[in-house]
Amino acid sequence: MMTPPGALLRSLPILIASRDSATVGGAVATNAGGLRVLRFGPMRAQLRGIEAVLADGTVVSHLAGLVKDNTGYDYPSLLAGSEGTLAVVTGARLRLVPRPRDTVTVLAGVGGLDELHALARRAVREVPGLVSAEFFTRTGLDILVAHAGLAPPLAVPAAAYLLLEASGPGAFGDLADLIGDREAAVGESAADRARLWSYRERHPEAAGFLGVPVKLDVSVPAAQWVRLASSAAAVVADVDPGAEVITFGHVADGNVHVNIVPAAAADGRHEDAVFRFVASLGGSISAEHGIGALKAPWLPLARTEAERALFARIRSALDPAGTLNPNVLPWSRKPQFSIFSASCAPAAMPVGGLPRTTPISVRPFRAASNSRQCRAESVYPVLIPMAPEYEPISPSVLSHQYWWCPCPFGRW
Numbered sequence: 437m438m439t440p441p442g443a444l445l446r447s448l449p450i451l452i453a454s455r456d457s458a459t460v461g462g463a464v465a466t467n468a469g470g471l472r473v474l475r476f477g478p479m480r481a482q483l484r485g486i487e488a489v490l491a492d493g494t495v496v497s498h499l500a501g502l503v504k505d506n507t508g509y510d511y512p513s514l515l516a517g518s519e520g521t522l523a524v525v526t527g528a529r530l531r532l533v534p535r536p537r538d539t540v541t542v543l544a545g546v547g548g549l550d551e552l553h554a555l556a557r558r559a560v561r562e563v564p565g566l567v568s569a570e571f572f573t574r575t576g577l578d579i580l581v582a583h584a585g586l587a588p589p590l591a592v593p594a595a596a597y598l599l600l601e602a603s604g605p606g607a608f609g610d611l612a613d614l615i616g617d618r619e620a621a622v623g624e625s626a627a628d629r630a631r632l633w634s635y636r637e638r639h640p641e642a643a644g645f646l647g648v649p650v651k652l653d654v655s656v657p658a659a660q661w662v663r664l665a666s667s668a669a670a671v672v673a674d675v676d677p678g679a680e681v682i683t684f685g686h687v688a689d690g691n692v693h694v695n696i697v698p699a700a701a702a703d704g705r706h707e708d709a710v711f712r713f714v715a716s717l718g719g720s721i722s723a724e725h726g727i728g729a730l731k732a733p734w735l736p737l738a739r740t741e742a743e744r745a746l747f748a749r750i751r752s753a754l755d756p757a758g759t760l761n762p763n764v765l766p767w768s769r770k771p772q773f774s775i776f777s778a779s780c781a782p783a784a785m786p787v788g789g790l791p792r793t794t795p796i797s798v799r800p801f802r803a804a805s806n807s808r809q810c811r812a813e814s815v816y817p818v819l820i821p822m823a824p825e826y827e828p829i830s831p832s833v834l835s836h837q838y839w840w841c842p843c844p845f846g847r848w
């Protein structure tokens with residue numbers, strides 16, 4: 437299927453929560469994943485060709501969609517996940533898959549994350565039509581029941597919940613055999629399935645009912661999944677004992693969303709604790725949502741110096757002037773900026789010797805809430821490029837020190 441970049445992401449193999457606003461170009465640039473990665477892979481796996489405009493205006497296009505085509509570098513794949521740093525995607529050829537039939541959704545309660553993971557792994561092996569394997573815990577569910585008006589899905593509350601969806605003629609029987617006599621709700625009609633999915637799909641909202649969340653999206657190898665999912669709250673408690681931690685996500689592909697409502701200052705300590713833990717398990721600090729500017733200080737936990745230097749060289753080759761998204765991902769000319777992300781009095785401004793009178797221009801970017809609107813009392817991360825005549829902040833300060841700054845602007 438050929439699609440222009442602004443086309444919305446409905447009716448494709450990938451299914452993401454932002455499907456009603458995300459564009460094909462954005463999903464390619466972020467290599468979006470979502471709820472069916474287990475079966476169909478992320479956006480990169482859907483690409484059969486691409487058209488893009490390079491920073492110098494050159495149009496590159498390779499849209500024949502051939503299955504076999506070994507005629508050089510696979511740049512469509514390179515652009516997937518490039519976060520807008522290498523080119524602007526202006527067209528894409530995407531694979532289509534047969535529309536799923538006889539789809540069944542099951543939401544089962546289980547005693548703990550060990551059992552949940554083992555059951556999901558069995559589903560991958562024993563349910564040929566499996567499309568999704570998602571999880572959430574009682575912590576998030578209780579918040580949604582209390583604040584979002586959802587009724588508990590099962591008569592008996594469980595410690596954790598596994599949502600499985602499968603399609604095809606044998607799907608119902610395969611899922612029934614797998615679930616056995618566990619407490620479960622089953623949906624076959626579109627309405628019933630949507631109701632069961634709402635428990636999982638509304639989880640990104642749960643933390644927002646308690647405060648302003650720090651949203652992390654990490655992944656680990658299958659053998660470490662239980663450790664990550666069951667220890668994330670304790671890891672956060674070490675740096676902020678009063679924080680609320682809600683975990684949910686895509687159990688079969690190792691991906692856990694860790695949403696934290698801090699009690700202590702949101703000064704990077706939560707990210708630092710979780711990312712270091714994930715790195716120690718051989719995982720990724722960004723499973724689906726990219727590095728952007730917010731996670732840039734932690735990229736060295738996930739990528740070696742040699743890899744980061746390679747990123748910069750690739751980038752220089754395609755965009756030597758650094759025109760495209762200059763503050764995202766490594767670049768050969770070090771951008772002179774610092775990361776600012778919460779509240780402080782202007783008196784606390786000097787960091788690394790930065791004079792208070794430094795002329796700054798504020799470059800807002802999308803916060804975790806995805807809002808472009810600056811609400812009163814809200815705090816948003818902003819990038820503040822430094823004027824070239826001032827000393828750049830040293831890389832060690834850049835990666836370890838955060839400058840918290842109230843949003844003084846009505847709107848961006």
Ligand SMILES: Cc1cc2nc3c(=O)[nH]c(=O)nc-3n(C[C@H](O)[C@H](O)[C@H](O)COP(=O)(O)OP(=O)(O)OC[C@H]3O[C@@H](n4cnc5c(N)ncnc54)[C@H](O)[C@@H]3O)c2cc1C
Binds near residue numbers: 452461471521
């Ligand atoms: C509420 C919400 C839920 C989400 N849930 C998921 C999820 O479940 N799974 C998942 O994987 N992701 C998820 N995401 C992230 C998702 O991948 C992106 O929001 C979406 O794919 C980006 O599409 P967009 O058109 O909104 O791009 P934008 O948000 O506008 O841009 C995203 C990035 O892509 C770049 N970009 C945009 N368009 C182009 C283009 N044409 N060419 C080159 N670069 C471009 C931008 O510069 C930016 O770096 C979610 C996001 C939100 C807001």
